[in-house]
Amino acid sequence: MRRDRSTAIVSLAAIGITFLVLWLLHSFGGYYIERIVIGIGINLILVISLNLANGFTGLFSLGHIGFMAIGAYASAILTLPLSLKSTNLPDLPVFLSKIQMPFLPAVLVGGLIAMVVALLIGLSLMRLTGPYISVATMGFLVIVQVVLTNWDSMTRGARTFAGVPEYTNVWNVWIWAILVLYIVWRIKFSSFGRKMMAARDNEIAARSLGINVMASRLLAFCISAFFTGVAGALWAHFITAFSPKSFYFSQTFSVVTMLVVGGLGSLSGSVVGVMLITILSEILRNAERGFSIGPLVIPEVYGASQVIMAVLFVLFIVFRPRGLFGDAELDVRRFFKKEKEVSG
């Protein structure tokens, strides 16, 4: 009982501190910092839900950004002001051209559509393993890309989908992020998470214990797709103008890198991975514009930040092939225990 209560207190304190920091950044950080904070929040949702699908089940999907795209487009079509719909999307089906939804329901619908698609393709894809699932999900990403680029009446094809209301802010993003973190955390430490990880570690043994491997994979895939769709919806109402190529390989690499740096299967790792990569790439992005240290003048070299990040990543994999945390979690209680031992 005491353990439970201490966990709850620590979690609530962490959430409180998070929002305090957010409030400080929001009040004093300015628009640039705010954009970074929102970006981190969205990436947290993406990486944590990717972790649910890829880390817990071991089926490495490279197609999740496709769900992000589905969530983004679906929600944006729903929230687009009616006046813009008639000019930008004149060929929209009637039932869509007449509605304009508020933000939250549009986000939920975006997530749900992503989930339904995940269910449909998951029924067959979840039978694959190893590199084949990566290839097949990458194929899914290409298919989504091609469909979005050519479904002119719904997406404006390759043209920019603009005019999406800017609904996303620090607060709604971070409420979602913490919600997703909490839910996935609970799944990890329940029978559902154990089934996923058991099937990941040894499928045959898992089946011999009565675990329905397919069902638990599908569950992970669908929940993950839902949250990825939500992240896409939040992103759409943050950036407000995008086209299909916003959701392709470079976005995939960036999210997957954050996941692997943190550690497949570790949610604490995902949080640290997102923060680390975001902040590091911001530093490098600003540094590549050239700077001077005393008499030493470094000229601008665009592209240097990507080159350095790539080298750092390879070095990182050499020394920590399983990421910062593997699939372990940061245990706050252990921190407290140590302190008690010292003080007592």
Place this chain on the structure above:
Amino acid sequence: MPVDMSQSSHVLLEVKNLSKSFRGLMALQNYNVQLTEGEILGIIGPNGAGKSTVFNLLTGHLNLTKGSIVFRNIDITHAAPEEIAGLGIGRTFQNIRLFGSMSCIGNVIAAMQMKERQSLLGAILNLSHFREQEKRFAMQARTLLALFNLQEHADSPALSLSYGDQRRLEIVRAVALKPRLLLLDEPTAGMNPHESAEVINLIKRIHDEYHLTIIIIEHNMPLVMKVCSRLQVLNYGEIIAEGKPENVRNDPRVIESYLGRVG
């Protein structure tokens, strides 16, 4: 689906003419067995005689070529492994198959939770029912681990255990499924005599405490003689002898084909 209710109720498993061929090669031919509840059956035979194939067919990990399997009066001939596990057949593997990155207790709970469903909502909302269930799982798992002297490893990853400990953990995990029938595939392989003796005692103990019916595949003859009430000898996929251990031991065909060579 229920079949042939005329069978006496204490028959747990009825296997008839079980056969399996790999690419035309017969790995197992017309294997028959009838197990009554509480029995401990030993299967012995040289490498490649088809012993593990019997287990893999019984648990649905391989599709059989011919024959029928009835367990607890239910035809499981074509059932999937997870259904068979649900009906109460637990097993270990010749080459250990643990959930390597999970803790030992996690391995055990993964088996335990088979019998008790959780609701996703309950888990996410961390409802009191869910919390109590998790607590009960942990307690029972620790008790089981303690039975096999693994309690101090409860929170370490399964892969970090020694070979012998891994074998024992796999048995604990199979027992945690609360099966009616337990299939043990070479439970003492790779162990020293002292460890083996310990495992033999444990097998006897769980047999008594949990009212289990057990089939053991084993090379270790003293073990087999000590715990089994009945023996089957397989060679080239066929049963060449069957009976009480002391009778089988003296069967000339067995001595010739198997015991003779082992010494």
Place this chain on the structure above:
Amino acid sequence: MKKTVLFLAAILVIFLVSCGGSGSKNIKLGMLYNMTGSQASLDGPSSNGAKLAAKEINAAGGVLGKQLELVSYDGKSDAETIGKAAAQLVEKDKVVAMFGFSDSDMVMAAAPIAAKAKIVFITSGATSPKLPSQVPDYLFLSCFGDNVQAAAAAEYSWNTLNAKSAYLLIDKGMEYTLLLGKYFQERFTELGGSVVLEDTYQTGDKDFSAQITKLKALKPAPDMLFISSGPDDIGTIVKQVRDAGITSPIFGGDGYDTPLLMEIAGKGANNVYYTTHSLMDKNAGSPEVQKFIAAYEAEYNTAPENAFAGLGYDTVYLLADAIKRANSADPKKIREALQTTKDLPGVTGSITFEPGSPIPQKGVAIIEIQDDALKLAAEVVPEKVPAP
């Protein structure tokens, strides 16, 4: 664990330190181009052109006695990065105007942020005529809209080339090529012409044999080919079309305005026509163009890579002119002065903004390649322009 925490803390400190602002007395213009990623081949030359213009202006004494300072960030062809960079330009660098980008996605990721800070954003290369309505009052084009050049192309094909039937090949991957093809088709059929086959490809496709085989199977062969393509693909397409033995005239937009076309297609580039801003030729172009090409070559050791170089160059002059006439570096006054720009000569034609229109009135130059040389075939203002 401790080490990790320390390491993360150190990174955070570096980050916060690097966020500090910088002050200077120059007039700061924010320049946003994608120097890396998929858009880099279009944006790189624009950035070079803009830098060249700033250098020339500063060498001649600057604007209002101050030097122009181009504050630039790499957009990395990524909307999120562009948003952050635009926010930095507003907050940290305190620029008085922004310009950049050759693609409407990228423009839309930055322009609204500039507009929020009441700063104008001029796009040097995104030619979609629909763009300014998305960010009213603060988004200007320094190039003509695609509808204008497509109409000019259609009218020239119908009147001068006597083309009655056309084959249409469109890159489905870019807003620019999609609109260009659509506007051409609209105007061409309006004039009475027919599009006998419409085929597509994706930006970056390298093998066009299947499309070409289908084109060759057309009976009778179309009078002309209208190929709506960007600067990176057009050389390849012309080369492969000509390799297959097709000699009909090929027509396109300002995406063709790159030396790569003739370098890649060689003799095949003959009988190619395109609409663009001005004749970019070292010898045959206008004096401004000749001067620009010479200066560009001296600075970067290469001829302007495509039409975007001249557009970037003109954009900086356009801004400098507005600041001069406003007699102030106040963003509001710059915007007002910009709207009243009249007959400003540039290498991509002279720029005039009609009241209320953020798209400049520019003549369309039609370029013809014959005998391995560029030739100004006509300078036209289309009779009728399709609605954006």
Place this chain on the structure above:
Amino acid sequence: MSAGEYISQQIINAISIGSLYALMAIGLSMVFGILRLINFAHGDLIMVGSYTTVLLLSGGIPFVWASLAGIAASTIMGLLMERLAYRPIRGAPDVAMLLTSFAVTIFLENLAIILFKATSRAFPVPPVLNTVVSFGNLQIASLNIISILLTIILLILLTLFVTKTETGISMRAASQDLVAARLMGINVNRVIAAAFAIGSFMAGVVGILWSAKVGKIDPLMGFNPVLKAFVASVIGGLGSIPSAVLGGYVLGALEILLQGLLPANVVPFRDALVFLILILLLLFRPNGILGSTEKEKI
């Protein structure tokens, strides 16, 4: 053009593009067979080779020597890649290796942008590769003929290598079972290096043919070919040379077939259909056309 000529023309198109896919897929497949590494950076070897060739050509080196040097540069870069990026992480999880190859791609592409700028450069093609040969009414670009012939020659040489030489035989053993091969005393480092060298050599050859076909090069030019090679090697069945070759030609035929037969409003969905077919294939033959259907042994 008669129907027969149309069909023959399309068949030639398919074989010639399929040849390039096949050569690319071989490199991917050989490395995957031994290391289980999907080397995404394989496409950038094309870029390295082509840039080397163009730089040498602009320095006045004749085409033959410049392209041979380009192929050599691809080969060396492939070996460097293996030594510097992949050998240190050998044995890491599959995913970590796959991501490392993404990182190598990002590294090479951005380095090329820094060094050579992002804008395309023309690839000057000698007239031999640039003429059209007529057979009756059929017109075939000389480049297509050369691609097909060169592919046949390289395939014969490769077959001889893996069946007749010691390294080749060790390579096949290693792709069956790396651990067993090591136990048998095979020098694994050498075998892996050889696989990379051969694959990179092929990529270098593709680089020249591809650039000659396209007429220009740019830093991101490797992305599309590697995606195609990826599909080709999976269609055939990852890990073996014959399946990579088969996959390459199947993909080439599929693309041309779809582009030629689909109605105009469906043609833009061509790549989606190609991947859909790939996914369906994986579901029914999870290990490709030539792969075995055996499941994991118990």
